[in-house]
Amino acid sequence: MEEKKDEKKYTTISIPTQLAEKIKKRIQGTGFTSLSSYVTYVLREVISGADTETSEEFSKEDEDRVKARLRSLGYLD
């Protein structure tokens, strides 16, 4: 049986009501349309930042090296 086409994958996370109220006030007049969208944005930023701290950046030099190797293997013109 297939899943419903429009089914989204979300889960519920509990935060203190007081904090939720503060966030609601904070996002008034911003582009965030809901408490969930703001919290999702903040968490993504935190996770992305944590990953950046633990891994070295893929530099232009790295990219040129990868592309050169891919050309030699026939994966890229």
Place this chain on the structure above:
Amino acid sequence: MKLRDDTNYIVSGLERSGTSMMMQVLAAGGIPIAYTETRKPDEHNPKGYYELEGGKIINTLMQGTFPFETYKGRFIKITAYGLTYLPAGTYKIIYMERNLEEVLDSMEKMAQVTDEGREDTKQSFKKLNEKVKKELRTKDNVDILFMNYNDVLKDPRTNVQKIGEFIGPYHFDTTKMIAVVDSQLYRQRR
């Protein structure tokens, strides 16, 4: 068997990390895949490359002209660097990983070169791999199954089961899928 027609299914990973083998496994199970035979099987991939556009799909991804809509509901192969150009969409991705030294050995053999700057190359591919994995994890509507080439060879049954759980409740010919995992392909073992 039909997969979801609103989803792009991708097999990815660094080149020489078992992406072709995974495409073969899927095909054997009766799972829809798409490829062209522009690049013929050779000593490096005796069972074929299972690629689109002669393996140069990255070119069209970089140009933003790859027709993702056409390939919904079928697995296609896009190697790791190509995923850095992945447009927004709904994806299910099987991402292959393999011992990096084996990947580099295989690349050198295929390109028929000895890489004088091998350590630099290794670091660059390692960083690419991490970058792609990180980006995929933070994207909406992207489901990823990480598979290890070495593990698949070691325990095909368990890994084929993981594929089944990931793709969904469809009927697969798991016996044929397991049979594809040909240990003779593991020529780069260190």
